[in-house]
Amino acid sequence: MRASLLLFSLLFSVLSFYGCAKPQGNTPVSQRAYILQMRDNTLAELYSKKPYTKDLVEHAAGYGVFSNISTQLLVFGSGNGYGVITENGSGKTTYMKMAEGGVGLGVALTDFREVIIFNSPAVMRQFISKGWDFGVQGDAVLKSKKQGAAASGEIPFDSDIIIYQLTKQGIALRTNVGAEKYWINSDLNYY
Template sequence: MQRRLMFQSLLPLAGAFLFATSGPALAETVAEQKAEIQKMRSATLARLYKVHPAAKADVQKAAGYAVFSNVGINLILLSAAGGSGVAHDNGSGQDIYMKMVSGGFGIGLGVKDFRGVFVFSTTEKLKQFTESGWEASAQADAAAKAGDKGGAAAGAITVAPGVKLYQLTENGLALQATIQGTKYFKNDDLNGR
């Protein structure tokens, strides 16, 4: 009972934090929100290409990619995260604005700010991600292999067949990505209905 009361009292705090830290949510107009997301995408890709130059060719030759900014908070037993992003179809040049949310339980205290770049090998994988949304409900932690060792693409983490993820933190490219309990879906307000 005491744990439930603590959870209920922390939930509004986590929600308020996520709202306050989501940059595009603070922009007033749809155009301003889109501009903020575009700015985040450009900065994230530039940073990714700087810390992992081979990622540029990976993104360019893919059917499409999606870039997300995620801010999370962990308050004792509750963790929550939210963010926004944009998926890009390399074939058509179309941008699809998206949102992401996640939550869970875990012991800890702190804030995690990271950027994620998903790379889709086929148009079908990109379309599935943008049209149906995507939920990483199972444990989706994976470790990247350094250099050419192990035959894996260095820095990229396979999170589903045909879908790779580059995750950037303050310190550079993450060697492990955690997307468990995260849902990605279209932002109807920015795409139009």
């Protein structure tokens, strides 16, 4: 019975990972437009909740905004998403994908947005060119589209990077050790 439950958890996580979070649209042009709209809406929400962040974003080397859907059932968790990095100096955008995976105890199905502020141009370029891996998380979330609570917020890694998470909707009660990986979306970029 225990092996069946673990297998079901793994299968559930894998299926969720591949099917949930990708930008809407049938063409690269419509998908880019959808991602830019998500970026603008997410920044507007962040600025309304934490007005001081507008100044942080405007004076940074650049920023990334990502949409992610994450699931966990008992032991295994996974998620995936998409986003865009905007370089403030040039206005250049780089479209990216993201994925996460981990093990831990809990249950979760969350839809969240992540804003990454890059104060260092070198760190931003490294993030774009090499992707990034990190993670250890704990969540306590119960939120519908209109109401609920979420324990998430600012995650300062160092003076070069600040990350804000905004939970759109979902339920989570988990502790998890895992990683997030970011990489360039070759289908949506011009180079």
